[in-house]
Amino acid sequence: MNKNISSLYKIAQKETRKIIGLMSGTSLDGLDIALCAISGAGENTAVKILEFETINYTEDIKTEIRKVFAQKTIDFQHLGLLNEWIGLLHAGMVNDCLKKWNIPAHEVDLIASHGQTVLHAPKFLHQQEKFPNATLQIGDGDHIAVKTGIITLSDFRxxxxxxxxxxxxxxxxxxxxxxxxxxxxxxxxxxxxxxxFTYLPASLNAEEVFVTDTGTANTLIDIFTKQYFPEKSYDKDAEIAQSGTVNQTLLSELKNDAFFRKSFPKTIGQELFNKGFVDSALSKTNLENISAPDLLATLTRLSAETIAEAIQFVVKNTGAPITDFKVYISGGGTNNPLLVKWLKELLPCEFQKSDDLGILSDAKEAVLFAVLANETVAGGDYNFGTNKGIPSVTMGKISFPN
Ligand SMILES: Nc1ncnc2c1ncn2[C@@H]1O[C@H](COP(=O)(O)OP(=O)(O)OP(=O)(O)O)[C@@H](O)[C@H]1O
Ligand SMILES: CC(=O)N[C@H]1[C@@H]2OC[C@@H](O2)[C@@H](O)[C@@H]1O[C@H](C)C(=O)O
Known part of the structure; x- marks a missing residue:
């Protein structure tokens, strides 16, 4: 038997696996690295985060990714170069962390690498009949496996x-x-x-589980914070938005986009929610001279209302009152006090942070990819039924170090 297959077989049989989850999200802020001890699989999965670190992307890395990220026209060679470079960069970041944590690579069973999303184009967005849904994550898993010496699962989507x-x-x-x-x-x-968001029913019935994107959370806020205040990369603690007033005319125009009228579930990225999306609404409403605080307040309100309306839709479908639901929040938006305040006003139910469930909010997405890798190697026994866009499959391509 090939020795890599034999290693994988042994890893699959372990009671507890050490898996590193890597997530670099659409905000391009950096790479989240979560070293997890995962025991069991399927509904018996238990995770302990052993170490967690976010390695911030340098301005150089952000600039290089932005050249292709969600762009319609790109330098094709640059995409190819980035695919290799990001794989190497991520591998280097993992090696640096392992060194810092004093953990030898051979003690880690697997790496689960999400990669950097550069394109997300579901069919309703590209609208080209003969082509399927499309999504593209770069930072090739083979580089990570070879450079770290750890079996790597990547390209999950x-x-x-x-x-x-x-x-x-x-x-x-x-x-x-x-x-x-x-x-x-x-x-x-x-x-x-x-x-x-994911809806997890009290019944535990997998066929009732529901998941969807709702639209922009921080993307538009970040873009326009940077436009007005080039030295800032986001509206820290909503300081700017809190001093503004929501412009209802602009808000209605932004919410009038076909994405918000499309039925759930749905997914999206910066291919839609970009500077042009807001500029076009500003132009249609003759509000090009709106102040930065009013624009940021309006964009924050857009996120709050569209998130709340999507959750209300799911709640309504269950027939249970909203007060029967608990919302667990995670991601950078949890640190935006205005966004959270409005969400709480719009959704009269209990709010907690995902930290309260024992998983650090900032680490959650990286951990979830480690769990996906754990399922591919040792589990995969779930059935979400036939609808709702949750195929009951395991994911991730396996790269061996040698
Ligand atoms: N103190 C804060 N005040 C306001 N906003 C904040 C604060 N801290 C973080 N954020 C927001 O959170 C964003 C980063 O969130 P996060 O790291 O969850 O995004 P991501 O994982 O890259 O995105 P995605 O999950 O869509 O791929 C920042 O760009 C910023 O807009
Ligand atoms: C294509 C892509 O990278 N999508 C991300 C993005 O960031 C949030 C939202 O859009 C979500 O659909 C997804 O990431 C999370 C981790 C997911 O797949 O659940």
Whole structure:
């Protein structure tokens, strides 16, 4: 037997696996690295975060990624170069962390690498009949495996697309396995660049689980903070938005986009929610001279209302009152006090942080990819039924170090 297959076989049989989850989200702020001890699989999965670190992207890395990220026209060679470079960069970041944590690579069983999303184009966005849903994450897993010496699973979203999904959101699998609780209707809401949530029914019935993106969370706020205040990369603690007033005319125009009228579930990225999206609404409403605080207040309100309306839709479908639900928030948006305040006003139910469930909010997405890798190697026994865009498949391509 090939020795790599034999190692993988042994890893699959272990009671506890050490898996590093890597997540670099659409905000391009950096790489989240979570070293997890994962025992069991499926509904018996238990995770302990042993170490966690976010390695911030340098301005150089952000600039290089922005050249291709969600762009319609790019330098094709640059995409190819980036695919290799990001793989090497991520591998280097993992090696640096292992050194800092004093953990030899041979003690780590697997790496689960999300890669850097550079394109997310579901069919309703590209509208080209003959082409399927498309999504593209770069930073090749082979580089990570070779440079770290650790078996690496990567490129998780392609199997989801191949099995009929849009390639996202994938958080649902880990959310279901780690956070479902009998007798409690849970909403796991993540507010990164884009917002998404998983509904976990009190019944634990996998076929009732639901997941969707809701639209922008921080993406538009970040873009326009940078435009008005080039030295800032986001509206820290909503300081600017809090001093502004929501412009209802602009808000209605922004919410009038076809994405918000499209039925759930749905997924999206910066291919839609970009500077042009807001500029076009400003131009249609003759509000090009709106002040920065008013614009940021309006964009923050857009995130709050569209997240709340998506959750209300799911709640309504269950027939249970909203007060029967608990919302667990994670992602950078949890640190935006205005966004959270408005969400709480719009959704009269209990709010907690995902930290309260034992998983550090900032680490949650990286952990969820470690759980996906754990399922591919040692589990995969879940059935979400036939609808709702949650294919019951395992995901991730396996790269061996040698
Ligand atoms: N103190 C804060 N005040 C306001 N906003 C904040 C604060 N801290 C973080 N954020 C927001 O959170 C964003 C980063 O969130 P996160 O790291 O969850 O995104 P991501 O994982 O890259 O995105 P996605 O999940 O969509 O891929 C920042 O760009 C910023 O807008
Ligand atoms: C294509 C892509 O990278 N999508 C991200 C993005 O960030 C949030 C939202 O849009 C979500 O659908 C997804 O990430 C999370 C981790 C997911 O798949 O669940």
């Amino acid at each position: 392609q199997k989801h697309v191949a099995a009929g999904g849009e390639g996202a959101p994938l958080a649902v699998y880990g959310d279901y396995l780690l956070f479902s609780k009998k007798g409690e209707n849970r909403i796991m809401l993540n507010m990164g660049g884009i917002a998404n």
